[in-house]
Amino acid sequence: MKWCVIGAGGIADRRTIPALLQDEGSTLVAVMDRNPATAKAMGEKYGVPYFADEEEMLSTVACDAVYIGTPVFCHKAQIELAVKYRRHVFVEKPIAMNATEAKEILELCKKADIQLTVGYMMKHHSLHEKAKEIILAGGIGTPNSVRAQFTCWYPDVPGAWRQKKATGGGGAFMDLGVHCVELLEYLLDDEIDEVKALYSTRTFSYEVEDGAVIIFRTKGGVLGHVDVAFNIPDAASESKLELYGTAGYIEARGTLGQEECGKLTHLYAPQGAYDAAQSRTVSEPVTYTPEGKNLYLDQIRRFREEVASGKRDYFYAERAVQVQEVVDQIYKQ
Ligand SMILES: NC(=O)c1ccc[n+]([C@@H]2O[C@H](COP(=O)([O-])OP(=O)(O)OC[C@H]3O[C@@H](n4cnc5c(N)ncnc54)[C@H](O)[C@@H]3O)[C@@H](O)[C@H]2O)c1
Known part of the structure; x- marks a missing residue:
């Protein structure tokens, strides 16, 4: 598969192109970048x-x-251009500024028979794949209550597109929260309904x-919460995911x-009768460590295989659109 890159200087250079x-x-x-010096540097580097x-x-x-690794406000017009030139599209998360834009993008790609994928790479993490496998095997019974916390340190940076509504579409939730929502929905195979x-x-x-x-509550009735922050130091920022x-x-x-x-x-601890004493003499949890995969390489391979198969699969693009519906609900409050 031959790739062009739009927006070569950020995550594209750090993660996607190397993968x-x-x-x-x-x-x-x-490669293409709006900043001519970056375009030149990336062209020469690669x-x-x-x-x-x-x-x-x-x-x-x-x-x-085409891989699109530009600020969020650029995604829609650049996807439209890629579709005009009949290139399959791998766009970074979040898919677009809001759910309206996201739906228009999806419909356009479907109509044009263009494969569309969105850079939610965290579901490719081997421990998240393990979590999915455990849930599907009944290893925690029926999921009822879930949580995710994802934070970093992101101080004021003059001109930063993520720090303005008109260019980023939102702040910590638009940037970090969308990963949590997408991942929880993937793990639960369910969708957030009310937030x-x-x-x-x-x-x-x-x-x-x-x-x-x-x-939130999912369509299936799972209750959960997500908290995200740009104001917690990176060294203190160990993410948490609990199901x-x-x-x-x-x-x-x-x-x-x-x-x-x-x-x-993972702890498997089924319980029969009600125990008024709530004794907690349970077996030891099992601990798993990662395989050491490159998440970005995994998603590139899957996208390439999807395109090569000739069968369009919009399941995860549809999820990415639905994530923006959740984000829209959040920013209305
Ligand atoms: N999946 C992930 O791990 C991950 C991580 C970081 C960022 N992202 C996403 O990637 C996208 C880019 O984020 P970033 O952190 O790389 O941003 P960035 O600002 O660091 O880099 C963006 C690059 O795009 C260029 N650019 C800006 N406007 C452009 C335009 N109109 N056309 C072409 N190039 C343009 C910039 O010059 C810069 O080189 C965002 O959607 C972000 O949410 C995803």
């Missing part, structure tokens, strides 16, 4: 033609797919929120992020 170069079935053929205009690249370079949210900008002076907490069910729990620490880190513990 793409490791994939035996992928070739990078050109030894490919470079552009500062996406249409010039797409109209002159033959490729099968209540609180958020604030407390530590920094930017326009969007630097912290948010939501509580409790009628027969046990799964707890993951440090697994939310760009690398396959962290550990997962």
